[in-house]
Amino acid sequence: MTAETVVTQPSAAPAKPGSVVAKATKAIEVRDLSIRFGARTASPVLAVDRVSFSLGVGEFVSLVGPSGCGKTTILNLLTGLLHEQPEGDARVLGRHPSPGNPDIAYMLARDSLLPWRTALGNAAYGMEIRDVPKAAREERARDLLNRVGLGDFVDRYPKALSHGMRQRCALARTFALDSPVFLMDEPFGALDAQTKLQLEDVLMDLWSANRRTVVFVTHDLAEAVALSDRVIVMGARPGRIIADVAIDLPRPRHVRALQKDPRFHELYAQLWSLLEQGMGHADR
Numbered sequence: 001m002t003a004e005t006v007v008t009q010p011s012a013a014p015a016k017p018g019s020v021v022a023k024a025t026k027a028i029e030v031r032d033l034s035i036r037f038g039a040r041t042a043s044p045v046l047a048v049d050r051v052s053f054s055l056g057v058g059e060f061v062s063l064v065g066p067s068g069c070g071k072t073t074i075l076n077l078l079t080g081l082l083h084e085q086p087e088g089d090a091r092v093l094g095r096h097p098s099p100g101n102p103d104i105a106y107m108l109a110r111d112s113l114l115p116w117r118t119a120l121g122n123a124a125y126g127m128e129i130r131d132v133p134k135a136a137r138e139e140r141a142r143d144l145l146n147r148v149g150l151g152d153f154v155d156r157y158p159k160a161l162s163h164g165m166r167q168r169c170a171l172a173r174t175f176a177l178d179s180p181v182f183l184m185d186e187p188f189g190a191l192d193a194q195t196k197l198q199l200e201d202v203l204m205d206l207w208s209a210n211r212r213t214v215v216f217v218t219h220d221l222a223e224a225v226a227l228s229d230r231v232i233v234m235g236a237r238p239g240r241i242i243a244d245v246a247i248d249l250p251r252p253r254h255v256r257a258l259q260k261d262p263r264f265h266e267l268y269a270q271l272w273s274l275l276e277q278g279m280g281h282a283d284r
Contacts, residue, residue: 028090033089034086035047049239051241062227063218069237107183145169182214230246242278
């Protein structure tokens with residue numbers, strides 16, 4: 001699935017302060033989750049097999065694993081976009097996933113900026129869908145565009161922006177939303193190495209300001225170590241959790257500086273070894 005930030009309007013009234021969100025002990029809870037595609041056909045495909053994990057409020061957790069192990073499927077389930085009926089239980093801020101949950105913002109791999117809107121118009125678009133008044137949404141969009149380094153490009157259209165600049169605009173659009181939970185599916189996967197490092201630092205700065213809960217899917221182990229509080233390693237399909245690794249690097253972090261940190265490389269090597277085991281390529 002490739003699209004812009006998925007901005008949801010509430011299909012029902014969002015939770016009021018002090019209600020379900022305040023009572024939730026975990027931001028995300030997944031218990032014994034199994035997902036089959038084509039469950040009613042002669043050849044169902046088991047995509048996710050008995051997966052369990054949880055995230056505390058404000059935690060940044062990455063999912064890594066080989067292609068086809070169910071990482072994006074889990075994100076789609078959490079945001080209420082999955083049509084298949086899962087086995088097990090999943091909850092976001094204490095509630096079962098449902099389409100139109102305003103507590104979730106979903107950022108996918110492609111920026112999909114609207115070509116007829118300026119950078120400012122694109123950054124404000126999610127807030128517009130959620131009926132934020134024009135003056136307030138434009139003020140917030142300008143602030144975020146400044147913070148991601150696009151302050152001089154607010155009136156430019158997407159065709160005048162580089163790929164990296166477009167992703168910066170998509171980041172601003174995502175963080176402009178008040179959603180406490182972010183689901184991010186390889187948002188930097190198509191970028192060159194230098195631009196990716198720059199945007200990882202931008203993401204860390206934005207996240208550090210208010211500590212949203214983030215589930216971040218990536219195939220880049222270095223990215224997972226640099227950004228995360230924990231990294232969940234999944235094995236090849238059917239996706240199962242191989243390990244849940246705590247990233248004990250101190251915060252705040254600067255992605256480039258981590259390249260010289262021996263602990264960063266130890267964690268990377270640990271994840272790589274676990275990933276190889278999950279793919280069945282471990283040395284015997």
